[in-house]
Amino acid sequence: MQDFPTTTIEAKVAVVTGGASGLGAATAQALRAAGARVVLIDRDAAAVEAAASRIGATGFAADVADAEGIEAVFAQVEARLGRTALLVNCAGIADPGSVVRRGVAMPLAAFRRVVEINLLGAINCIRCAVPQMIEGRTGDAEAGVIVNTASIAAFDGQMGQAAYAASKGGVAGMVLPLARELGEHGIRVMGIAPGVFETPMTLNLAPRSREVVFAAVPPFPKRPGQADEFAALVLAIVANPMLNGEVIRLDGGLRMPARV
């Protein structure tokens, strides 16, 4: 029982990127169960279609870093379902790699690709969602909530995670300026920094990288996080109107060592 007014999810348009799998899919399902009209964006066309029909959502196949593609998706969302009120950015890739491998520098394109998807992709969806939130605002009520997925790599990145840590650090670093900028329009902006979670992103890593990631065991509980636990935090963030401009670690107390 709540003794304060919480932000409702029922009937709101909620866009989830990376919605076809992992943290995004679990979040989409939880939002759907709470009565949201859910939109999934994912680059995998077949997977997003399947995930959408499984939970009764609308799926779009698009690359989050593609400016025009995402503009088109949000235009369709507004036309078909109404204005976006909730945005959860889960699309991301890990792609670990050494800065120098056998005496040769990492190609700059490899670093850039991680930053494009994880960081610019989130900015891209935010810039497209915000105008809909602003135009859909009633009086001085809350207009929308944005939840971004950072990572504990933003704070203690491991070897081979220069690009991933840079991109997720960027996601964490933009939460406050966005909250400051969008506050006068009634939009809250939050970040979640998950520790080690069991998702396709981590499970599909190369064997050696996967071993390293899952060898990091939190103080308690001594197991990887589950996507449903991430989704539960998203719902708690959306519901609590005082949460704003903050990045929450969701990691069982884990601090990543340099190596295992």
Add this chain to the structure above:
Amino acid sequence: MQIDQTVAVVTGAASGLGRATVQRLAAQGARVAAIDLAGAPLDALAQAMPQVLAIGGDVCSDAGMEAAFAQVRDALGTPRILVNCAGVLGPARVFRTDKATGRVMPRELDVFRRVIEVNLVGTFNTIRLFAEGLSGDDAADGEDRGVIVNTASVAAYEALSAQTAYGASKAGVASMTLPLARELARFGIRVMAIAPGTFETGMYEVVPTHTRRTLIDDVPFPPRPGRPEEFAHMVQALIENGMMNGSVLRIDGAVRMREPTAPREARPQP
């Protein structure tokens, strides 16, 4: 690490923090390569400091920086100091109001992409080439073989409105400090970042007057913008102190940035 006779690369070298760093390192006897976009400021630096190797180039270009590092190696030798100062502010809100229709529209993505390219991707670009040059070294004796100092910002922690891309890019620089230090340890390379507050540079000059006033009013002590020479002094301290590694240091007069206090009508409109 000793600075005298050591080869140092500085980006964003033609003005502000970069130029002060070039001057300080050269005065300490370093053989400095100064990288910046080709143009009048770089030409002026080359003229004022003929002992410095001035190289025109874009930090975002992989081929451009590969050529620049090859030139440094040929002319001066293998660089063991890298100071990344190249950066842009590029303020922009995530939305804008269309003048004709009055509708609220998304800001163009490329506005944000450019800031992240220069500040974050550009910083990594020189790091990967610098590390490649030292990757043949054996760090077994425990002495440092190279030092990298990157420029973050207090905006990595408390960026203001319209600083989404700047704050994100600088937070990215801050966040990659630790994984880079962990990874490059095997080559004997230390990696640090400095997070300056408000400094008297060309970047600061373009900040709106009312924002500037708030920024300075909020500095507990000393109540003034930092001097580029003070940044350069810290760079030298980080290079010389062999135990400094993997962290981000604020140099800001204890400031914590808050939103400008100007009346709403004086704020930049979306």
